[in-house]
Amino acid sequence: MMRAAAWWRPLENGQVACDLCPVECRLREGQTGPCATRSNHQGTMVPLHYGRIVSAAVDPVEKKPLYHFFPGRPILSVAAPGCNLHCMFCQNWNISQDGGARTEKTSPAELVAMARAEHSVGIAFTYSEPLVWFEFVKDTAEAFRAQGLKNVLVTNGYLKPAPLAELLPLIDAANVDLKSMDDLFYRKICKARLDPVLAAIRQFHAAGVHLEITNLLIPGHNDQDAQIAALVDFVADLGSDIPLHFSAYHPAWKLNAPPTPLATLLRARDLAGKKLKYVYLGNAKTAEGRDTVCPDCGTVVIERSGYRGVDKRRDQGRCPGCPARIPVVAA
Ligand code: SF4
DSSP states (O other): OOOOOSSEEEOGGGOEEEOSSTTOOEEOTTOBOTTSSEEEETTEEEETTTTEESEEEEEEGGGTTOSSBSTTOEEEEEEOSOOSOOOTTOTTHHHHSOTTOOOEEOOHHHHHHHHHHTTOSEEEEOSSOGGGGHHHHHHHHHHHHHTTOEEEEEEOOOOOHHHHHHHGGGOOEEEEEOOOSOHHHIIIIISSOHHHHHHHHHHHHHTTOEEEEEEEEOTTTTOSHHHHHHHHHHHHHHOTTSOEEEEEOOOBTTBOOOOOOHHHHHHHHHHHHTTOSOEEEESSSOSTTOSEEOTTTOOEEEEEETTEEEEOOBGGGBOSSSSOBOOOBOO
């Protein structure tokens, strides 16, 4: 028997209303939401990918990217097909935008066993959009939490506040993709809205989840100084300790803008560095912007080569060069 989804309501004439994400779908019998993860099956909303994975790998936690969370540790990383955003530049479009991608069966217990065998710090729900895989993410996160393992979300942050509040007590860390501070960018390029993403980021932070933010810089779309400054201001208002990752774009799916020049990444880092203590560069052929550097004395605190991090902090997480305490979650 198919299990029912969470966060939906029956309507008249066999229709259902989805209360999971801000798209607020009303689905007729047999219809699937644009996220490709939830369907109206005979008047009941069902999750299409419960217990199914399209991708599983053991990655360095730095690859999520999380630079201030168990540096140097591996993390089991899994995904199901689907996403509630439809970003023209999606770098993982082959799984996020294809609800029919081939999947394999799994279970929370099987994933816990895999994580244990790989000495993983826990599990990362990543690659596509985990928030619309809600039921399986929640059940799996409960199983990992019960075993003392960590739960990580790599997400677009596009969920309604009530279901997010249900999930957050189980989540240890998140990297939220903040694509732009321009609502028009979200509407035109991602088929979504900005405000729910900002609200979700505030909610992650208020819940005490370890939070890092990623911004993919796309030439001609979100890479002007004023656009970068607005995003930096938003993060700095939450906390100057929050790590911000600027990531380089490469042409993918429906967008064919030129790849992000290194100069743009360096300019963004310089702008952000005026207000934020930890700014990183990713997805680019440069060693710049990888290390964690003490904001007080400039000593390298976590040295990274590729995605591998070597944590040089001394007692109680202090900088090796001065008494500053560097905010990193680690055992
Ligand atoms: S989760 Fe999917 S079905 Fe539900 S409102 Fe969002 S896009 Fe629609």
